[in-house]
Amino acid sequence: MKKRLTLLVLSSLILLPAFTLAATTTAELGEALYFDENLSFNGNQSCATCHDPDFGFVDPDNATNLTPVSDGSFPALTGGLNAPSAAYASFSPFFHWNGVDGLFVGGQFWNGRANSLAEQAAGPFLNPVEMAMPDKWSVVERLRVSVSPDYQTMFMDVYGLDLSLIYPYSALAPIPPGVLEIYDRMAEAIGEFEKTQLFSPFDSKFDYFLAGMTDLSKAEAKGLKVFTKGGKCALCHLPDPTLAPDGVSQIPPLFTDFTYDNLGLPQNVNIPGSPVDPGLGGRLDIAALDPAGLQLGKHKVMTLRNIELTPPYGHNGVFKTLDEIVHFYNTRDVLLEVCADNNDPGFGITCWPVPEVPLNVNIVELGNLMLDAQQEADLVAFLKTLTDGWGPANGMPPLPRPPMPPSP
Ligand code: HEC
Numbered sequence: 260m261k262k263r264l265t266l267l268v269l270s271s272l273i274l275l276p277a278f279t280l281a282a283t284t285t286a287e288l289g290e291a292l293y294f295d296e297n298l299s300f301n302g303n304q305s306c307a308t309c310h311d312p313d314f315g316f317v318d319p320d321n322a323t324n325l326t327p328v329s330d331g332s333f334p335a336l337t338g339g340l341n342a343p344s345a346a347y348a349s350f351s352p353f354f355h356w357n358g359v360d361g362l363f364v365g366g367q368f369w370n371g372r373a374n375s376l377a378e379q380a381a382g383p384f385l386n387p388v389e390m391a392m393p394d395k396w397s398v399v400e401r402l403r404v405s406v407s408p409d410y411q412t413m414f415m416d417v418y419g420l421d422l423s424l425i426y427p428y429s430a431l432a433p434i435p436p437g438v439l440e441i442y443d444r445m446a447e448a449i450g451e452f453e454k455t456q457l458f459s460p461f462d463s464k465f466d467y468f469l470a471g472m473t474d475l476s477k478a479e480a481k482g483l484k485v486f487t488k489g490g491k492c493a494l495c496h497l498p499d500p501t502l503a504p505d506g507v508s509q510i511p512p513l514f515t516d517f518t519y520d521n522l523g524l525p526q527n528v529n530i531p532g533s534p535v536d537p538g539l540g541g542r543l544d545i546a547a548l549d550p551a552g553l554q555l556g557k558h559k560v561m562t563l564r565n566i567e568l569t570p571p572y573g574h575n576g577v578f579k580t581l582d583e584i585v586h587f588y589n590t591r592d593v594l595l596e597v598c599a600d601n602n603d604p605g606f607g608i609t610c611w612p613v614p615e616v617p618l619n620v621n622i623v624e625l626g627n628l629m630l631d632a633q634q635e636a637d638l639v640a641f642l643k644t645l646t647d648g649w650g651p652a653n654g655m656p657p658l659p660r661p662p663m664p665p666s667p
């Protein structure tokens with residue numbers, strides 16, 4: 260008996276450090292949460308449903324369904340916007356006004372209304388057209404009762420928070436202490452997961468080209484030239500590395516400057532209710548600062564990394580293919596006829612519809628690029644060099660990893 264006890268004590272001493280090493284990390288907790296459908300009202304939707312790692316972190320249904328917007332946990336309820344990629348979103352700076360250039364910059368969402376990934380991640384659970392949970396406590400209740408993933412252990416490991424102390428959910432009782440902190444920590448952990456290499460691998464053909472480890476094909480190289488010169492794409496979708504916050508390392512090109520513009524995209528009448536999205540200028544806080552409406556119709560410049568994988572394109576998904584959106588940039592102001600709407604058979608061939616928001620349309624940097632059909636095709640070939648996974652698929656060694664943005 261005595262001997263067995265000693266053995267037990269001994270083995271737990273040996274096991275103890277091993278357990279400490281195996282404790283959950285913040286990103287692992289975030290990963291469990293990101294993929295957990297049980298955190299939506301009907302148990303049918305997670306972040307990954309609309310930001311699927313196998314499809315460039317967007318909703319693959321938006322490309323195949325007639326309507327380009329995601330179903331919610333209640334499938335009859337949908338939002339009015341095309342889900343953007345959650346990849347590389349961690350590099351968007353906090354939303355701010357750049358007084359030097361006179362521009363709003365950064366933030367999360369098409370209109371930048373969330374400052375950080377953590378702030379963003381707190382939203383979808385309670386959004387009636389997304390995961391549709393009634394309140395924060397009801398989400399925390401799902402965490403509390405979950406067996407797999409074992410959130411009780413994970414929250415204790417990562418944050419020292421004891422979920423078992425929260426009493427069972429009641430829609431009528433006052434919110435128990437601790438619930439709001441658990442909810443915020445949940446969103447924070449998801450944000451940390453979105454900063455991992457899975458979301459920003461920087462291993463496209465273009466990254467290996469920049470590292471001098473491969474050549475572009477003739478068409479791709481010509482497309483890069485169109486991108487930076489005649490196509491003017493590089494004015495907003497920056498193809499150059501930027502300096503990391505540490506002031507030393509370089510962040511490979513993100514193909515966005517995180518500013519806002521109205522490209523004059525047509526309305527998408529296939530979205531239920533045919534909404535008109537006012538973009539940045541439609542935010543109440545911005546509208547208050549901007550009585551002249553100079554921000555109306557502007558949406559965030561999105562990254563072009565993995566763009567091949569993320570149709571449809573634009574905030575309202577009005578373009579189904581890369582060929583189509585490139586042709587729009589090239590000929591928006593050239594096609595003489597005006598389409599009735601985006602279902603017009605002449606769409607993009609003989610006509611474009613009027614802009615969804617006719618104010619503040621950028622007529623200087625796009626609309627009449629005078630590219631020929633070959634240049635358009637080369638441009639699309641170049642855009643396809645921005646798809647991640649090229650390095651591993653071609654047996655290339657990993658590239659040095661840039662520092663991740665600091666945690667907000
Ligand atoms: C029902 C589909 C749906 C679900 C579920 C969903 N999202 Fe989204 N997501 C969207 C849409 C649509 C937008 C754009 C909304 C807007 O701009 O107003 C968006 C925007 C984002 C953005 C902003 C990207 C950028 O560059 O601005 C991030 C990051 C993001 N979602 C992460 C998440 C996370 C994390 C979850 C889970 C907590 C989640 N989403 C759940 C549809 C969804």
Ligand code: HEC
Pocket residue numbers: 343344486490491492493494495496518519520521522524557558559560561562563566569571572573574575584585588589621624625638
């Ligand atoms: C004046 C700035 C600007 C220029 C120049 C520009 N873009 Fe954009 N781009 C944007 C903005 C802003 C958006 C989002 C607009 C929206 O959805 O309303 C966008 C969106 C896109 C999208 C869709 C992204 C998505 O996630 O759906 C593609 C593809 C794209 N641009 C490619 C190009 C190409 C190719 C060129 C050059 C021919 C180019 N852009 C030139 C600002 C610009």
